């Protein structure tokens with residue numbers, strides 16, 4: 001019996017190998033290249049350094065609901081995400097691992113010096129300058145403490161030579177019915193937009209909401225000053241019971257971590273799913289036309305994100 005079983009296994013494996021070879025031959029003949037092989041054979045997260053930034057911390061609690069602070073949710077979600085990414089072969093740098101605001105990571109003098117440099121670079125490149133960057137560079141405004149905290153987060157990512165930067169946040173709205181995830185990207189960086197699309201392709205399915213599109217360009221300090229592809233992930237609304245419970249439950253946090261990790265794998269692996277989502281996002285809506293869902297939701301969206309701005313003191 002044992003011998004016969006062994007023969008069956010060998011034959012089956014042989015058939016499998018032959019079948020696989022046949023399929024590969026057809027793909028090579030059809031595409032005329034072996035370009036797909038690295039995608040099939042390697043882990044896209046291997047050797048990648050991911051900076052995961054739990055938004056807020058310390059005296060900066062972020063938004064809140066009752067006694068619950070955004071800073072606690074972001075730390076919890078970031079730690080679960082870090083473990084998931086590590087289990088998938090990535091190296092993770094957490095910008096904070098405790099309830100700290102990181103305000104003392106850089107001196108006021110150093111921040112002013114960096115701001116001056118950046119301001120000069122903006123001017124030379126003919127880029128639009130941000131009023132607060134200009135004020136700090138020209139010495140008419142002292143950089144507020146939370147700006148030092150944000151700069152520290154960028155410095156930590158840079159010290160570890162991170163490939164991408166993910167800042168984890170939650171959203172808030174006066175109506176408790178607003179819910180769902182959204183990801184903000186750097187207006188100047190196509191890579192950042194690709195990253196946001198790749199993440200939302202998974203996270204948006206898990207935490208759907210009213211914000212459409214759920215991938216939005218913005219110029220928050222972290223986005224405009226980070227030299228690597230950077231996104232701000234608003235995982236869900238702290239003001240919505242369903243989002244809140246999902247984000248705080250171990251099962252929900254795990255699912256969120258897996259969704260973001262899948263997005264990163266697509267981004268680094270140039271996955272088929274990402275190519276499809278890019279293609280779909282570039283197509284006009286054939287049913288509703290140009291005044292379709294995007295026009296319809298624009299007001300809702302700007303209301304939602306006006307509030308997000310107000311809560312996230314951008315300097």
Ligand SMILES: [Zn+2]
Pocket residue numbers: 055056062063070169170312
């Ligand atoms: Zn926040």
